[in-house]
Amino acid sequence: MTDVLLELDDVRKWFPLASDRLFRREREHVKAVDGVSLRVRAGETLGLVGETGSGKSTLARCMTRLHDVTSGRVIFDGVDITQMSQRDLRPVRREIQMIFQDPYGSLNPRRRVGSIIGDPYAIHGVGEGTDRKRRVQELMELVGLNPEHYNRFPAEFSGGQRQRIGVARALALRPRLIVCDEPVSALDVSIQAQIINLLADLQAEFNLTYVFIAHDLSVVRHVSDRVAVMYLGKIAEVADVESLHATPRHPYTAALLSAIPIPDPELSDRRERIILRGEVPSPINPPAGCRFHPRCPKAQDRCAGEEPALVSRNGDEEDHRAACHFPVQPGERLSAANGERP
Amino acid sequence: MAVAAADSSPPLLAVEDLRVSFRTHDGVVRAVRGVSFDLAKGKTLAIVGESGSGKSVSTQAIVGLVRGAEVSGRATFAGKDLLTMNAEELRRIRGARIGMIFQDSLSSLHPYYRIGWQIVEMIRAHDGSVSRAEGRDRAVDLLRRVGIPHAERRVDDYPHQFSGGMRQRALIAMAMALGPELLIADEPTTALDVTVQAQVLQVMADLQREFGTAIILITHDLGVVAEVADEVVVMYAGTVMERSGRRELFYRFHHPYTEGLLGSLPSEQDVRRRLRPIPGSPPSLIRLPKGCPFHPRCPYAFERCRTDVPPLRPVYGDEAHLSACWLPTDPAGREGARADAGVTAEARGSR
Numbered sequence: 001m002t003d004v005l006l007e008l009d010d011v012r013k014w015f016p017l018a019s020d021r022l023f024r025r026e027r028e029h030v031k032a033v034d035g036v037s038l039r040v041r042a043g044e045t046l047g048l049v050g051e052t053g054s055g056k057s058t059l060a061r062c063m064t065r066l067h068d069v070t071s072g073r074v075i076f077d078g079v080d081i082t083q084m085s086q087r088d089l090r091p092v093r094r095e096i097q098m099i100f101q102d103p104y105g106s107l108n109p110r111r112r113v114g115s116i117i118g119d120p121y122a123i124h125g126v127g128e129g130t131d132r133k134r135r136v137q138e139l140m141e142l143v144g145l146n147p148e149h150y151n152r153f154p155a156e157f158s159g160g161q162r163q164r165i166g167v168a169r170a171l172a173l174r175p176r177l178i179v180c181d182e183p184v185s186a187l188d189v190s191i192q193a194q195i196i197n198l199l200a201d202l203q204a205e206f207n208l209t210y211v212f213i214a215h216d217l218s219v220v221r222h223v224s225d226r227v228a229v230m231y232l233g234k235i236a237e238v239a240d241v242e243s244l245h246a247t248p249r250h251p252y253t254a255a256l257l258s259a260i261p262i263p264d265p266e267l268s269d270r271r272e273r274i275i276l277r278g279e280v281p282s283p284i285n286p287p288a289g290c291r292f293h294p295r296c297p298k299a300q301d302r303c304a305g306e307e308p309a310l311v312s313r314n315g316d317e318e319d320h321r322a323a324c325h326f327p328v329q330p331g332e333r334l335s336a337a338n339g340e341r342p
Numbered sequence: 343m344a345v346a347a348a349d350s351s352p353p354l355l356a357v358e359d360l361r362v363s364f365r366t367h368d369g370v371v372r373a374v375r376g377v378s379f380d381l382a383k384g385k386t387l388a389i390v391g392e393s394g395s396g397k398s399v400s401t402q403a404i405v406g407l408v409r410g411a412e413v414s415g416r417a418t419f420a421g422k423d424l425l426t427m428n429a430e431e432l433r434r435i436r437g438a439r440i441g442m443i444f445q446d447s448l449s450s451l452h453p454y455y456r457i458g459w460q461i462v463e464m465i466r467a468h469d470g471s472v473s474r475a476e477g478r479d480r481a482v483d484l485l486r487r488v489g490i491p492h493a494e495r496r497v498d499d500y501p502h503q504f505s506g507g508m509r510q511r512a513l514i515a516m517a518m519a520l521g522p523e524l525l526i527a528d529e530p531t532t533a534l535d536v537t538v539q540a541q542v543l544q545v546m547a548d549l550q551r552e553f554g555t556a557i558i559l560i561t562h563d564l565g566v567v568a569e570v571a572d573e574v575v576v577m578y579a580g581t582v583m584e585r586s587g588r589r590e591l592f593y594r595f596h597h598p599y600t601e602g603l604l605g606s607l608p609s610e611q612d613v614r615r616r617l618r619p620i621p622g623s624p625p626s627l628i629r630l631p632k633g634c635p636f637h638p639r640c641p642y643a644f645e646r647c648r649t650d651v652p653p654l655r656p657v658y659g660d661e662a663h664l665s666a667c668w669l670p671t672d673p674a675g676r677e678g679a680r681a682d683a684g685v686t687a688e689a690r691g692s693r
Binding site (some may be wrong): 263 | 392491505532536538539540541562565566567568569592593602603604605610614616618620621637
């Protein structure tokens with residue numbers, strides 16, 4: 001299994017809540033990520049989708065070890081990095097980089113762009129003086145920025161250009177894996193497309209592996225080879241992108257896909273929408289059994305008692321796994337079962 | 343002015359040559375530069391555009407909610423010009439006959455007062471004959487109708503006790519409380535997750551059917567437009583680039599900016615197709631380019647585009663389909679321009 005670049009094995013990340021009673025025996029936790037196993041293959045783009053509170057951003061930070069995990073293992077390129085010390089981690093950090101959502105909040109406004117992009121070189125002691133400047137200007141050119149703007153401040157750049165700065169910084173050390181956390185959601189559509197194309201070009205040129213986190217499923221579908229759907233800290237379904245869209249097995253995936261607005265009136269009119277009841281429950285006390293069961297149009301008694309495993313269902317390929325006792329059949333109508341609106 | 347819908351009754355709202363500008367230290371910001379559209383009773387008009395296109399300012403100006411701006415033009419609502427009304431007249435109309443929902447639901451609700459109390463006060467401000475007890479019953483009923491579970495209990499919650507989706511629904515309840523003829527919804531679902539967005543859009547559609555309310559939906563999401571709009575206005579740099587029915591906009595667009603927006607989205611038919619972004623970024627509203635404001639980014643731009651501002655005129659022989667572009671207005675001429683500019687026909691999708 002040499003082609004697996006990153007492996008997560010039963011990863012949990014719980015955040016303790018401030019306890020309001022001094023002698024309370026059990027401390028409460030936000031179970032942001034609660035038992036996720038996932039493999040990212042070298043050279044692929046794995047899309048990670050889910051709604052607010054699904055734990056996708058926390059999971060991203062576990063992958064890059066910006067968070068220490070509560071339990072489970074994170075294995076990068078065959079090496080267990082879960083407990084690695086910060087010093088041992090340094091060479092690994094060169095290979096795993098991150099791109100963030102907010103092109104305004106993630107760049108220090110008082111520093112010049114050249115020095116922001118050159119940060120990774122400074123931290124890892126790569127090049128010096130004019131050599132470093134040359135490297136930074138090459139990076140700027142690579143991501144479509146004017147190298148002459150080396151001495152400008154972030155405020156002098158538009159949102160799209162700032163995101164290019166973030167991309168350049170992530171590329172500086174020629175990483176193998178880039179975790180992109182909502183990289184285009186703060187941008188206007190015409191600018192989004194520029195950045196998506198840029199990421200695709202860079203992937204081809206440098207043989208990069210991406211984990212692409214987004215709530216916009218049409219963007220995820222466009223960029224991903226495989227997609228993992230998260231719900232309340234767990235993977236609900238993971239599959240090849242086309243197989244996920246063609247035959248979603250988990251009712252949550254089906255509902256999520258049916259809720260994406262399609263910019264095509266005919267397809268939009270023809271489509272059957274599954275409107276879910278209620279909202280995502282609290283990750284402090286997630287529902288027992290299947291976490292989706294209180295909102296699921298197909299839920300039965302078994303779903304409240306027994307947690308479904310993430311396995312291949314209904315003779316699907318080994319790679320298409322869904323955590324559901326009663327997987328959706330192709331052509332099955334889910335909205336009929338869902339009589340009561342939220 | 344163009345013909346509105348098929349019927350000949352006067353539109354509920356007719357906006358003509360609306361202009362809004364702000365004086366700033368850097369110069370005059372011309373946020374809206376001559377916007378015209380109209381809206382029939384019970385219909386949904388979507389205004390799409392990117393940041394800074396003037397889509398929000400236009401509608402805020404119509405209901406007198408922009409401060410410190412110079413506003414000119416006409417906005418005739420049910421026979422009267424909103425732009426010449428005094429503050430008191432406008433206040434009577436806002437909330438009662440024109441409901442409003444904004445993107446940021448947390449700042450639209452007062453954090454200090456219970457949700458129900460805020461709805462009751464809104465109703466009583468416009469109709470003093472409603473008692474508090476009656477108002478409360480109506481608030482519970484409204485919250486139930488927008489899908490708030492246990493409405494009779496949640497009516498006494500404070501805004502922070504509601505989730506984002508619930509707050510947005512509470513705002514819809516408030517905006518619809520007096521059965522308005524017009525609802526202005528400015529990015530009402532942008533901050534919400536897709537499954538919650540679907541719930542909220544459904545609630546809006548149900549209420550529209552029930553009250554016959556016309557809706558102006560301001561959005562940047564062409565998917566939402568395809569789902570709910572009857573008519574669409576595409577704005578760029580403070581002006582209308584294209585105006586048409588929903589299907590015409592998606593399948594027979596004329597303006598290169600509309601084409602650019604659609605090309606920027608992943609295609610449904612060919613998901614992996616490379617995106618075609620619009621190069622560059624929108625112009626400064628203080629120093630606008632001469633001629634068509636889109637010409638510096640337009641793949642079709644020719645000499646005239648750099649000097650003369652194109653008027654909004656009918657295209658493809660359809661009086662209800664307007665485009666502000668110098669390209670030929672007949673289908674063959676427009677298609678020819680595409681070929682000349684080296685834009686392939688596949689750009690248009692399979693239809």
